[in-house]
Amino acid sequence: MASIALSRVGKSFGTHSVLSEVDLDIKDGEFVVLVGPSGCGKSTLLRMIAGLEDITSGTLTIDGQRVNDLKPKDRDIAMVFQSYALYPHMNVADNMSYSLRLRRRSKEVIAAAVSAASGKLGLDPYLERRPKALSGGQRQRVAMGRAIVRKPKAFLFDEPLSNLDARLREQMRAEIKRLHAELGATSVYVTHDQIEAMTLASRIVAMNAGSVQQIGAPLDLYDRPANLFVAGFIGSPGMNFLEGRCEQGPENSTVVLSRGYRLPLSVRIPAADGETVTLGIRPEHVTVAPDGQIDAAVELVEPTGLGIILHLIVHGESFKLFTTDRALLQPQATLRINLPKERLHVFDQSGNRLAVM
Amino acid sequence: MSHPEAVRSGAARKPAMRRFADAAEPWFYAAPVLTLIVAVMLVPLLLGLSYAFRDIQLLNPFSGAFIGLEHFKTLARDDAFYRALKNTLWWTGASVFLQFALGLVLALLLDKPFPGRGLAQALVFLPWAVPTFLAGLNWAWLFNPVIGPLPHWMAALGILSAPDNILADPHLAMWGPIIANVWWGIPFFAITLLAALQAIPRDIYEAAAIDGAGPLQRFLSITLPFLAPTIAITILLRTVWIANFADLIIVMTNGGPADRTQIVASYIFTQAFRRLDFGYASAIALVLLVLLLAYSMLIVVIRQRLIEKD
Amino acid sequence: MTGRILMTIAHRAAILAYIVFALFPLFWLLKVSVTPNDLLYSEGVRLWPSHTTFEHYRFVIENSAFPTFFKNSLIVACSTSVAVTVLSSLAGYALSRFRFRGKYAIVALMLITQMFPLVMLVAPIFKMLSPLGLTNSLTGLVIVYTAFNVPFATFLMQSFFDGIPKDLEEAAMIDGASRFIAFRQIILPLTLPGIAATLGFVFTAAWSELLFALMLISGNTSATFPVGLLTFVSKFSVDFGQMMAAGVMALIPACLFFLLIQRYLVQGLTAGAVKG
Numbered sequence: 001m002a003s004i005a006l007s008r009v010g011k012s013f014g015t016h017s018v019l020s021e022v023d024l025d026i027k028d029g030e031f032v033v034l035v036g037p038s039g040c041g042k043s044t045l046l047r048m049i050a051g052l053e054d055i056t057s058g059t060l061t062i063d064g065q066r067v068n069d070l071k072p073k074d075r076d077i078a079m080v081f082q083s084y085a086l087y088p089h090m091n092v093a094d095n096m097s098y099s100l101r102l103r104r105r106s107k108e109v110i111a112a113a114v115s116a117a118s119g120k121l122g123l124d125p126y127l128e129r130r131p132k133a134l135s136g137g138q139r140q141r142v143a144m145g146r147a148i149v150r151k152p153k154a155f156l157f158d159e160p161l162s163n164l165d166a167r168l169r170e171q172m173r174a175e176i177k178r179l180h181a182e183l184g185a186t187s188v189y190v191t192h193d194q195i196e197a198m199t200l201a202s203r204i205v206a207m208n209a210g211s212v213q214q215i216g217a218p219l220d221l222y223d224r225p226a227n228l229f230v231a232g233f234i235g236s237p238g239m240n241f242l243e244g245r246c247e248q249g250p251e252n253s254t255v256v257l258s259r260g261y262r263l264p265l266s267v268r269i270p271a272a273d274g275e276t277v278t279l280g281i282r283p284e285h286v287t288v289a290p291d292g293q294i295d296a297a298v299e300l301v302e303p304t305g306l307g308i309i310l311h312l313i314v315h316g317e318s319f320k321l322f323t324t325d326r327a328l329l330q331p332q333a334t335l336r337i338n339l340p341k342e343r344l345h346v347f348d349q350s351g352n353r354l355a356v357m
Numbered sequence: 358m359s360h361p362e363a364v365r366s367g368a369a370r371k372p373a374m375r376r377f378a379d380a381a382e383p384w385f386y387a388a389p390v391l392t393l394i395v396a397v398m399l400v401p402l403l404l405g406l407s408y409a410f411r412d413i414q415l416l417n418p419f420s421g422a423f424i425g426l427e428h429f430k431t432l433a434r435d436d437a438f439y440r441a442l443k444n445t446l447w448w449t450g451a452s453v454f455l456q457f458a459l460g461l462v463l464a465l466l467l468d469k470p471f472p473g474r475g476l477a478q479a480l481v482f483l484p485w486a487v488p489t490f491l492a493g494l495n496w497a498w499l500f501n502p503v504i505g506p507l508p509h510w511m512a513a514l515g516i517l518s519a520p521d522n523i524l525a526d527p528h529l530a531m532w533g534p535i536i537a538n539v540w541w542g543i544p545f546f547a548i549t550l551l552a553a554l555q556a557i558p559r560d561i562y563e564a565a566a567i568d569g570a571g572p573l574q575r576f577l578s579i580t581l582p583f584l585a586p587t588i589a590i591t592i593l594l595r596t597v598w599i600a601n602f603a604d605l606i607i608v609m610t611n612g613g614p615a616d617r618t619q620i621v622a623s624y625i626f627t628q629a630f631r632r633l634d635f636g637y638a639s640a641i642a643l644v645l646l647v648l649l650l651a652y653s654m655l656i657v658v659i660r661q662r663l664i665e666k667d
Numbered sequence: 668m669t670g671r672i673l674m675t676i677a678h679r680a681a682i683l684a685y686i687v688f689a690l691f692p693l694f695w696l697l698k699v700s701v702t703p704n705d706l707l708y709s710e711g712v713r714l715w716p717s718h719t720t721f722e723h724y725r726f727v728i729e730n731s732a733f734p735t736f737f738k739n740s741l742i743v744a745c746s747t748s749v750a751v752t753v754l755s756s757l758a759g760y761a762l763s764r765f766r767f768r769g770k771y772a773i774v775a776l777m778l779i780t781q782m783f784p785l786v787m788l789v790a791p792i793f794k795m796l797s798p799l800g801l802t803n804s805l806t807g808l809v810i811v812y813t814a815f816n817v818p819f820a821t822f823l824m825q826s827f828f829d830g831i832p833k834d835l836e837e838a839a840m841i842d843g844a845s846r847f848i849a850f851r852q853i854i855l856p857l858t859l860p861g862i863a864a865t866l867g868f869v870f871t872a873a874w875s876e877l878l879f880a881l882m883l884i885s886g887n888t889s890a891t892f893p894v895g896l897l898t899f900v901s902k903f904s905v906d907f908g909q910m911m912a913a914g915v916m917a918l919i920p921a922c923l924f925f926l927l928i929q930r931y932l933v934q935g936l937t938a939g940a941v942k943g
């Protein structure tokens with residue numbers, strides 16, 4: 001097991017810069033998830049850790065040793081690819097044992113390692129099959145098995161579940177979590193799916209357009225997003241945003257929305273009087289009340305089973321509300337809603353979080 | 358182990374050794390092929406170009422002097438060369454056109470699934486495997502009234518007035534090698550075009566069919582545009598190749614009768630091997646090379662224009 | 668409905684016409700080679716002689732150097748195809764997987780070699796090989812044929828490599844393989860169809876080559892089949908039965924090889940075409 005540290009790591013392809021100044025410390029045994037929209041550079045970062053891409057600038061260390069120039073084979077890490085990258089001409093057992101055979105381990109060691117891994121993953125009946133004869137979920141397991149047989153310093157996952165259907169994805173997600181609890185191996189996991197990130201991570205690294213936006217525990221990112229990007233990216237359905245003007249009072253600040261609604265906050269925020277701010281609130285925190293402060297027109301009602309997503313129009317802007325109150329399934333044209341002040345997030349004009357609420 | 362210097366300077370530059378090894382890696386894979394091509398094709402090519410300006414006769418030990426443009430002056434007055442040039446146009450144009458047209462039809466026929474397609478494909482592509490000299494001999498025999506059926510059949514159909522060998526008839530002789538060449542070359546076009554056809558996503562056809570396009574419209578609006586790049590590049594390469602391709606003519610007619618089937622490539626061969634005048638042969642080859650390069654440039658430029666217009 | 672049936676009939680008839688056109692010359696070769704001499708002229712245009720003989724084959728095998736030619740050609744074609752396949756898979760891999768300065772120069776160089784009249788190289792190559800003692804030797808022929816076939820084979824192999832996901836060798840490298848080991852143990856086994864296509868293509872080409880064989884080889888001991896057949900033809904130009912028997916024998920290995928690999932050829936070119 002190992003710790004991984006990135007210090008001011010950058011990457012460019014030719015003149016096109018895709019990652020800049022990434023700082024990240026991954027502790028031994030941690031499960032770190034890199035999350036962000038596709039094209040933001042997650043895979044590139046992961047591949048740099050693996051040694052598959054050159055590091056343009058900065059330093060990468062594994063267990064304190066600088067590994068920038070080490071070949072992938074000398075870094076002792078394992079990786080699970082999105083495509084699984086199983087060797088089509090080898091059967092499951094050979095796929096799993098390839099790394100050990102390359103290291104010239106003895107037959108007994110290999111056999112023991114393969115059978116331990118296949119037992120853990122329920123692959124025993126398929127050891128003789130070629131990848132072509134396996135289902136998607138089984139292939140995924142083989143890819144995992146190939147990673148765990150060698151007991152590497154760290155595991156890297158690049159969107160390992162995105163080729164599975166929804167049910168299998170959930171099942172494998174739980175299984176990965178269970179395996180991590182059991183093996184305690186340092187893991188770096190890339191996904192664009194924020195639910196996967198929330199459920200798996202001990203720490204999440206939220207990325208956008210080649211730079212790190214926030215690093216923290218899943219609930220930290222959910223409760224205290226550092227900026228508009230993280231606020232909008234984490235959580236489903238995504239956070240609602242409304243523009244307003246800040247009015248400073250003696251004890252607290254008030255946000256005045258465009259139609260004149262005044263929303264007093266519980267603290268003073270560090271903003272100039274009259275400054276434009278963005279107010280954010282999660283759909284699940286919006287409440288419906290007959291004497292609610294704000295008028296909303298109902299546009300669409302989506303029952304999800306667990307609850308209901310209401311698509312509203314507030315001040316001409318779309319706004320979402322999530323509730324478990326089935327009464328709201330009844331068709332109605334308008335609603336009155338409240339935005340509880342302890343649930344509000346406030347961001348300044350450049351998108352950074354202003355207050356700790 | 359850490360690398361304190363590197364860490365302290367904060368530089369991400371790789372050690373020189375590693376940088377060199379990384380840069381050299383592709384060359385390690387490509388080097389054997391490059392060495393071979395340079396040694397056995399490029400160097401001889403340059404030597405050959407130099408021969409065009411020298412007096413090189415294989416059997417004359419005193420030859421080898423530089424003579425400047427002497428060969429080209431001779432060439433400019435060489436009527437046989439101009440006739441060969443005209444024959445080359447005819448030979449290349451007719452062969453490429455027929456190979457392409459028949460090859461395209463064959464590819465379209467084979468693109469449709471039918472029982473026994475694998476076998477049919479193997480059989481119709483078979484001529485390509487026939488050694489060219491043997492294809493030449495084979496067709497020469499077929500045109501020979503003593504042993505082959507073709508003259509008799511053509512006479513019976515009224516194409517020929519009498520069952521004679523067309524290879525001996527100055528007006529018809531060129532058709533002999535052309536037919537042999539078409540027979541031998543159809544598979545090349547068919548294989549290439551078939552590969553391109555099979556790469557067209559099927560759902561495009563389905564979408565077009567749902568939109569109400571008939572078979573002809575589908576061919577014109579989907580198949581042809583998809584094939585166009587392959588067609589352009591294949592015709593370009595084949596034209597150059599066939600213009601250079603003398604085997605069939607040498608085997609079937611040796612340029613005769615009365616030089617009526619002499620193309621530039623076979624003329625070079627005649628100069629080099631029958632008269633052993635390598636200097637003159639190289640001069641002709643140089644002219645041919647320049648003409649073919651000019652032709653290729655022209656095609657590439659036209660293609661570029663067409664692409665830019667879109 | 669009848670329209671569709673008519674279309675099907677027309678389709679099959681067209682295919683049949685192509686097959687007949689493709690096979691008829693070969694059939695005729697075979698027919699004359701088994702026709703006894705006394706029937707050759709009397710039954711000139713009959714499709715099959717009233718009785719057949721293998722006399723011509725026996726004569727060719729016993730009274731000529733054909734077994735030697737056959738052996739020489741086999742040696743040359745096998746060595747050439749193996750050499751070309753090994754070299755072109757290395758180079759094709761480089762073109763497929765690496766981006767490096769000079770790559771386009773290499774591609775351009777290989778394209779140019781496909782452009783110029785090879786006849787032009789005969790004299791210089793002869794002059795270069797003869798001090799090395801490589802004229803009149805099979806080794807010389809193999810070297811020359813290898814060089815001539817390597818550019819096209821490299822492009823062919825490249826298109827096969829392009830069809831294999833990069834993930835696979837990356838996975839292998841992470842598993843602990845060097846790039847070369849990954850190439851040998853993971854990528855090459857997956858390129859077997861491509862290797863088969865290249866082998867077959869080059870074998871056929873080397874088996875058929877006439878010009879350089881004529882020029883670089885003199886005398887019977889190192890003559891290849893095309894050269895031998897051509898000298899035979901000019902010497903015995905009236906004995907059609909024997910010539911065609913020799914022709915059929917020249918045909919067999921090339922055709923066998925071709926039939927084995929032809930489906931991979933289409934497959935390989937498709938992989939290339941998909942890529943664009």
Ligand SMILES: Nc1ncnc2c1ncn2[C@@H]1O[C@H](COP(=O)(O)OP(=O)(O)O)[C@@H](O)[C@H]1O
Pocket residue numbers: 013018036037038039040041042043044045
């Ligand atoms: N080999 C490459 N050459 C040039 N650009 C690349 C290359 N690989 C990735 N990129 C670019 O880098 C950016 C990040 O890609 P990637 O790391 O794959 O994103 P993600 O995994 O987050 O979806 C993208 O804009 C992509 O186009």
Ligand SMILES: [Mg+2]
Pocket residue numbers: 039042043044159
């Ligand atoms: Mg990615």
